[in-house]
Amino acid sequence: MGTPEGLMKRELQILFRALCDGLRQEVRQRSLAHLVTGQDFSLTKEREVGIASSLALHLRSVGFAVQLDAYFPSGSPRRRPDFGIWLPASKKYIYLELKTVAWGSDYQYYYAAAISDIKKLNNDTEPENQQNGLIALGSSKPEEQQDQLWEGFKKRLSQRITNDYPSYEEIGLERVDLQEMDELTSYAVIGLWFHKFS
Numbered sequence: 001m002g003t004p005e006g007l008m009k010r011e012l013q014i015l016f017r018a019l020c021d022g023l024r025q026e027v028r029q030r031s032l033a034h035l036v037t038g039q040d041f042s043l044t045k046e047r048e049v050g051i052a053s054s055l056a057l058h059l060r061s062v063g064f065a066v067q068l069d070a071y072f073p074s075g076s077p078r079r080r081p082d083f084g085i086w087l088p089a090s091k092k093y094i095y096l097e098l099k100t101v102a103w104g105s106d107y108q109y110y111y112a113a114a115i116s117d118i119k120k121l122n123n124d125t126e127p128e129n130q131q132n133g134l135i136a137l138g139s140s141k142p143e144e145q146q147d148q149l150w151e152g153f154k155k156r157l158s159q160r161i162t163n164d165y166p167s168y169e170e171i172g173l174e175r176v177d178l179q180e181m182d183e184l185t186s187y188a189v190i191g192l193w194f195h196k197f198s
Helices: 004-037 048-061 112-123 148-164
Strands: 065-068 083-087 092-103 132-139 168-177 187-195
Touching (some): 004 168, 048 065, 048 092, 112 148, 112 168
Parallel strands (some): 092 132
């Protein structure tokens, strides 16, 4: 792994670990705010843009330069991925979409939106735009049976992405335990898939 590709893959794995930690820290902070104020600050009630903002703040705190609602360098000026991130060791600028696919109580698990985003990324033929990937995030239902969300991420999302879009590989997939931190969800799942290096 002494190659530039190996270095970049290691840095993407560090970025993924930071996303997992950022998610835990955000839920923890919101649970403390709930204890103090009595208000419900559950992450499951946050819009996607709020999640992106929280994750960006954590990524910045661990050394990544992050631009929210960035522009791809080529093609249509209207194409705006959720994150533009500078990888300091690799000296590369990457683009990531964020898609929430499951949001705790009273919601269905909906993987099609994440598949739609990876399809758009895959269809972008501009070479400068191909350093791209997808972050998918979901929150379980509080009384979920048999880890339905975790199994869905593994089988209905990750396998489909890597089978149907073989130019993307899974960088990481993690079940993040949120027991006793959020009444509306018991755990979250976060995944990162990135365009393979050519």
